[in-house]
Amino acid sequence: MELTLERIEQKVGAQTHLYPLDLTLVPRAVTVLLGATQAGKTSLMRVMAGLDAPAKGRVLADGVDVTGLPVRERNVAMVYQQFINYPSLTVADNIGSPLKLRKEANIAARVNELAAKLHIEPFLQRLPAELSGGQQQRVALARALAKNAPLMLLDEPLVNLDYKLREELRDELTQLFASGQSTVVYATTEPTEALLLGGYTAVLDAGELLQYGPTAEVFRRPRSLRVARAFSDPPMNLVKAGAAPGGVLLQGGVSLALALPATADASSLTVGVRAGALRVQPREGDIPLPGGVELAEIAGSDTFVHVHTQIGELVAQLTGVHVFTLGEPITLYLDPRQAYVFDAAGDLLVAPGFA
Amino acid sequence: MARIDLDLAHAYKPNPRRDEDYALLPLKMSFEDGGAYALLGPSGCGKTTLLNIVSGLVTPSHGQVRYDGVDVTARTPQQRNIAQVFQFPVIYDTMTVAENLAFPLRNRGIAADRIAQRVGRIAEMLEMSGQLGMRAAGLAADAKQKISLGRGLVREDVSAVLFDEPLTVIDPHLKWQLRRKLKQIHHELKLTLIYVTHDQVEALTFADQVVVMTRGRAVQIGSASELFERPAHTFVGHFIGSPGMNFLPVQRDAAGLTVAGIALQAPAALQGTDGALLLGVRPEYVALAAPNARGAVPAVVTQAQDIGTYHLLSARLGGDDGAVIRARLGADHRAPRVGEAVWLAIVGPHTCFYRNEVLVA
Numbered sequence: 001m002e003l004t005l006e007r008i009e010q011k012v013g014a015q016t017h018l019y020p021l022d023l024t025l026v027p028r029a030v031t032v033l034l035g036a037t038q039a040g041k042t043s044l045m046r047v048m049a050g051l052d053a054p055a056k057g058r059v060l061a062d063g064v065d066v067t068g069l070p071v072r073e074r075n076v077a078m079v080y081q082q083f084i085n086y087p088s089l090t091v092a093d094n095i096g097s098p099l100k101l102r103k104e105a106n107i108a109a110r111v112n113e114l115a116a117k118l119h120i121e122p123f124l125q126r127l128p129a130e131l132s133g134g135q136q137q138r139v140a141l142a143r144a145l146a147k148n149a150p151l152m153l154l155d156e157p158l159v160n161l162d163y164k165l166r167e168e169l170r171d172e173l174t175q176l177f178a179s180g181q182s183t184v185v186y187a188t189t190e191p192t193e194a195l196l197l198g199g200y201t202a203v204l205d206a207g208e209l210l211q212y213g214p215t216a217e218v219f220r221r222p223r224s225l226r227v228a229r230a231f232s233d234p235p236m237n238l239v240k241a242g243a244a245p246g247g248v249l250l251q252g253g254v255s256l257a258l259a260l261p262a263t264a265d266a267s268s269l270t271v272g273v274r275a276g277a278l279r280v281q282p283r284e285g286d287i288p289l290p291g292g293v294e295l296a297e298i299a300g301s302d303t304f305v306h307v308h309t310q311i312g313e314l315v316a317q318l319t320g321v322h323v324f325t326l327g328e329p330i331t332l333y334l335d336p337r338q339a340y341v342f343d344a345a346g347d348l349l350v351a352p353g354f355a
Numbered sequence: 356m357a358r359i360d361l362d363l364a365h366a367y368k369p370n371p372r373r374d375e376d377y378a379l380l381p382l383k384m385s386f387e388d389g390g391a392y393a394l395l396g397p398s399g400c401g402k403t404t405l406l407n408i409v410s411g412l413v414t415p416s417h418g419q420v421r422y423d424g425v426d427v428t429a430r431t432p433q434q435r436n437i438a439q440v441f442q443f444p445v446i447y448d449t450m451t452v453a454e455n456l457a458f459p460l461r462n463r464g465i466a467a468d469r470i471a472q473r474v475g476r477i478a479e480m481l482e483m484s485g486q487l488g489m490r491a492a493g494l495a496a497d498a499k500q501k502i503s504l505g506r507g508l509v510r511e512d513v514s515a516v517l518f519d520e521p522l523t524v525i526d527p528h529l530k531w532q533l534r535r536k537l538k539q540i541h542h543e544l545k546l547t548l549i550y551v552t553h554d555q556v557e558a559l560t561f562a563d564q565v566v567v568m569t570r571g572r573a574v575q576i577g578s579a580s581e582l583f584e585r586p587a588h589t590f591v592g593h594f595i596g597s598p599g600m601n602f603l604p605v606q607r608d609a610a611g612l613t614v615a616g617i618a619l620q621a622p623a624a625l626q627g628t629d630g631a632l633l634l635g636v637r638p639e640y641v642a643l644a645a646p647n648a649r650g651a652v653p654a655v656v657t658q659a660q661d662i663g664t665y666h667l668l669s670a671r672l673g674g675d676d677g678a679v680i681r682a683r684l685g686a687d688h689r690a691p692r693v694g695e696a697v698w699l700a701i702v703g704p705h706t707c708f709y710r711n712e713v714l715v716a
Binding site: 132162163164165167171174175192195196198215216219220274275276277294295296297298299300301304306317319320321323326 | 397398531534535538539542553554555556559560578579580582583584593594595596597598599637638639658660661662663664665667683686
C-alpha cells in the first residue's frame, strides 16, 4: 500500500503532538519511526491506523482519502508494546481470529504455517497466560501477520522483552518483512534497532518530522544536529568549534583540517564525531586526543570508553571486550575526514565522505 | 566484610531426581572479600534465588553458606549483616536525604560525628551533597534510587552489599553515570558487592567476575574478557555479545576437521579430541578470506545489514539447509551483496570447540 500523509497535524487539547508534516511511505518496505519517548511516534501511528483522526491534514491510502475513516473500516494490522492477545482463546484461535472473521478456508493450515514461522507450534493449544512474554508477543505478531493487511504498524513491539529475545525476534521480523507484501511501519527509540531493520527511517523529535530517507543514508548524512542526536547511540560526541584557516579549531586548541563550504556562517560551529569513529590505534593523518578513562562500559560485542580529553568528554566505541581501569591514561585517534560539522543553526555543513 | 563460600543446591521438592526439580543445581563457588560480582542470566535462570540464599532470605534445601568460614545457613539477613538494594527505591519519604542515609547507622548506635562524616562521604560520591537537607518525598525516581544505593553503601561493617536489578527505574542516559558511580564506589570502599541483572552491559561493566546462569546452573564464572574470548559453555557464547557466537557442527578425525563438507586443517589444540564437536566463533572474529584460504569455508550471503559503523553479514554454508554464520565486518570494507559467494575464515586463534555444550579446546 502507498500511504501518504498530507500536512498532518495533531493536537490534544492545547498541546501539539504533531506539527504539520508530509510523508509518503515507500510501499511494501519497512519504515522505521525513530525518536525518543514523546517524539510523536505513537501519535503518528494512530493517525496512520485510523485510531485517531488528525486535527488537520489528509491521509491517503493508494490515492484514496481515508482521513477520519475508523480503523474498523481500514485493513490495518497493529502490534503494541504490551503483549495483547485474547486471554480466553487458545494460541491457535488467537492467530486464526482474523482469518475466521473473514470466513477463510484452510484456517488451520495457515495458522500452523505462521506458528512455524514464529516458533510457537508447540503451544498452539495453550492459553496466552501459560506462555512467557516472548512467546505471547510472538502470538500477537503471528495474528498481525495472519491478517495479511497491506499496512502493518508495530509500536515498539520488542521493548518489553529481554535483549536476547529481542535480538532473535528482530532477526526473524526483518526476514518476514523482507519477503512480505505489506507496507510496514515500526516505531523504536533505538538507533541500532533502526539500522538492524534497514529499510527507510523517519526521524521524529518533539512532534516534528525531521528527515525521511533510506536508513543508512539518514544515519550517514543527518540533515541537522537534531537528527544526528536522535540517530546516534551512544550519543554523538559534540564539541564547540570555530572556523580557522583550512578547517576548524576545537575548544582545547585542537584543529581539524576540513573543507568548509565558502557560504557557511562559520561564527559558531559544532563538530560531531560518532563514537565508532574514534580509535585507540592510530592511522596516518589522525589527530591524537590524549586523556584519561572515566569508565569503560562493556556491552558484550562492544566496549564504550568514556574519556576525558582536552576537547571535552568523548565516548569511543571499540569492537569486542576491552578492560580499562578508571583514570588510566589513553589516547584516542580521530581521522578529521570522519567529523561532521554543523552551523550555529544546527544545519549540516560537512559530512564524512563514504565510498 | 566477608569471603562467602557456597556449597549448596536448592530443590523445589524434598527428593529431587531430575534437573527440573531444582531451582539451583548443585554448585560450589566463592565470593572473595572485597570483590565485585554479577549474577547474569535470563529470567528464570535462578539468579535471584541464588542472591536470596546469599542474603539469608531463602534457606537452601541442601548444603551450606559460609561467611569467613563460619556456617551461616540458618541465620537471617540481619544476623549475616547484609545490606540490600532492590529494584525500586526503599526509602522514608518523610525524612530528608541525610536522615535516610544516616538511618542504617543510627539504627546501630554509631556516634553522631561518625555518622555525619560517613553520610557526607556517601552523598559526595553519589553527587547528592546539595540535596542532603531536602525531603525525599519531593525527589524524582532516579534520585530516590540513588538514596537507596547510598543506604546500601553507607555502612562500613557489612559482610556484603547485594543489588537486585538496581538500575531498572533509571533513565537510559543516567544509567551510565550510575554505573560509573558504582564502579568508583567499589574502588574506594572495597566492599564485597553482588549484583543481579539480566543486562549484559550492567553485569560486564560493573563486575570483576560475572557468574553466567541458565536453567538453575552457573555455567561460567569469569571476567568480561574471559566470557567474550573463551566461553566455557555454549550458553555463554550465545548470551554474551549481540549477536552471540556462531556455532557449527564439525567432525574431527585423523584427517583433520570437516566443516559443512569442507576439510580443514585442525588446530593443534584439538589433538586427541576425535568425533563430533561444535565449532564456536564470534561474529567479530569471522573475516572475509581468499578462496581456499586456510581455515576458511565457502558460503553464500543471505543478508547484508549496514549498521552504520559496521556491516553485519549472514551467510549460508553448503546447500539450502546449511548453517547460517554471521560476520561483523568493519565499515571500511566493501560489504558483499546478498547472493554473492564468499569465503569466510572461521578457524583461527579465537575459535573455540565444544562437546556436549562444554568447551574442550
